[in-house]
Structures are given as C-alpha cells and as structure tokens.
Amino acid sequence: MLKIAILSGSSRPDSQSSKVAAYLQQQLQQRGEQVCVLDLAVTPLPLWPAGPAEHWPAMQAQLAEADALVVIAPEWHGMACPAVKNFFLYASKAELAHKPALLVGVSSGVGGAYPISELRASGYKNCRLCYLPEHLIIRQVEQVLNAGAALEGSDQRIRARIDYALDILCQYGGALAPVRANISFANPDFANGM
Template sequence: MKLGIISGSHRPDSQSGKVGRYIRHTLLERKLCDDVWFLDLGKDPLPLWEEGVWDADDARWQAILDPLRTALHSCDGFILIAPEWHGMAPAALKNFLLLWTAGGELAHKPGLIVTVSGSIGGSYPVAELRMSGYKNNRLCFIPEHLIVRNVNGVFNEDESDNDQDPHTYHRDRLIYCLELLREYALALRQVRASGKGALDVYPSGM
C-alpha cells in the first residue's frame, strides 16, 4: 500500500506543508501504508497547464510529467491539502488536477481532502474540490474530509507549540480519516482491476 500526499500551497515554507509532513509521519507510525509519496507544490512548483501537456513530442512537458506519472501510478490513494485563500483552493492545486486525464494516474483511486485555515475557515475549498476537482482525472473523493482550523496551534513537531485540546481533536479526527482512506484504497483496487473504468472510450467526464 502506497499513499500520495499533495500539498497545494504555493508557499515554500507553508502550514500546509507542515500538515503534510505530520500526515506522512502518522501514516507510517501507525502502519497504515508501506510507503508515502509527498509532493509539496510550494517547494516543487509545476508550470501552468497549457496544450503542450497533450503533445507526446513536447520534450519540456514530458520531462516534467513522466516522473510524476510514475509516482502517481504507484499510489493507491491520495491526500490533497488545500489552504483556504480568498475562499478558494489555491491555483497550484487546481493546476495539478488539470494535468491528469486519460492517463488514469488518479482515476478510480480514493482522495481525502484536507483543508487548512489560520482561523476558523476552511470549508470553501472542500466544496470547490468536491464540485469540480475530480471531473476528468476521475479521482474519487471519499465522503470524509478534515478541516484543520487555527492551524498554527496544531500538528507542530514541537509539542510545546500545540494548543493541546484542538491538537488532540484534530489528531484523532485525522487518524479516523486516514484509516477510512486506507479501506477505500483497498476496496477500489478491485474496481480498477475490473477494467470497467477504462478511459479509452470516454476520456473526459461528462
């Protein structure tokens, strides 16, 4: 079992990246998967989508996408981390989702949405991703999600930096979500193996 984490913040030193590292540690510590692939879009940004993505002869795009394709295909499920900026999911994360279509890199694999807010927000990116984030890439967002509110006081490596009650609540809720994600990842292997989700006939969602 291998799970992928995508931190969608543009900032190289972000709270979303911090949350992603905490999630990676939790997955491995609790033995919920054998390996974790972690992409931090603040540290490793991707170019904005343009039509060269579809051109197999575009050496620039293929050099960028081929290693990512390999990594994504190897994952059984994903955790998408989205800070709430102006009530929206950040452009880097939406751009990432635009890149994957008929290749099936994300298709029929479970996705857990984790949103991040410095205060009491965080709900708008959940709604945005659920509305449109799956359409052509066929990522299957699971019913549960996690909103990490007042993020500065939780999931810190130094326990003394955590506000204990919120940290404990978010930690326990995260474990619940990750255990459920694992079960979906196991179950959806059968869907992919059935061949019924082949993308050659209908490469784009309706």
C-alpha cells in the first residue's frame, strides 16, 4: 500500500479543485492506497514568509510520509493560482525530493494547460519533485466528476483517463521508493536546484 498526498491548490472554499481531489481520493482508496488530502482552502498557508504557518507542520509531516503526490492546480487567468505557487515556497526536498507527482490542471472552460506548463517549469526546482510525463487536465470541470450524475461522453473519458494516470502514479510511487532511500540529502553545497 502506498501513501499518497493530494494537494488541492485552490484557496476558494468548496472549490471545483476540492471536488476533483475528493474524486481522486475515492479512486485511489478503491485501489487500496492510503490517501490524505491537503486542501489549501481549508488549511491555508500564509504568503511566504509573512509569518508562522500554523497548518504547515501537519502538512509537512504528511508530505514527508507520502510516497507520491497529486498536485491539483486550478487555472486562474492563464496561470497557476497563487496558493499552489506559495505551497512550493514551503515544501522542500526534505518532504518531496525524488517523489513522483501527477499534475492536474483544472479549468471551468476549455483551458487548464497553462498551470501544467508553469509548474513543470518552476514547481520542482528546490523541492526536487519528479513530475510524471503524464498529466491530467479537467476541462469544463462543473460538468464532470459530479456525484450521482449520469455519465456522458466527456465525463466517461476523463474518468477513464484519471484511472490510467493514477495507475501510472502508483507504479512510479513504488518504483522510486528505493531510489529515494539511496540518495543522500546531506551535502549543503547542493541544497538548492540549479
């Protein structure tokens, strides 16, 4: 059994990102995985380095125990939302280095790709997170992944794609565990990424 952390990156209460996180949690639990959801709307982190982050120690412990991560990044005006970017100022290699991560873009329209691109470019540098070559984009999010709704074309397709991507994440989670165990983080000369 793997331990998987899901980061719901929206700072809005009852967001569509939270709905997506709940669906992914359910799918992973059905596979027998242990899952925790870190919802930045419920447990916000203050802007770095504004002051003490009361929720960070609990998040930090859950991330350190996780074998893999899912990063749900809603698209706000063509960018990853500020809460997700701020999260990566807190998270370091101690919690995330050499762990696989599945990126999930969320859009109320037909977008959702820009947060994926932005996080692939800058959301791994100092924490050394390993983004999978596979990612998900949940477009028209209000119309899909709704509990009790009749499954139609786009909803069926995204659910099948989610299952496929989660399987890949779990395979990487198991495969990278021995890699992490054999890498030393003790060298202070290379504390940050290039």
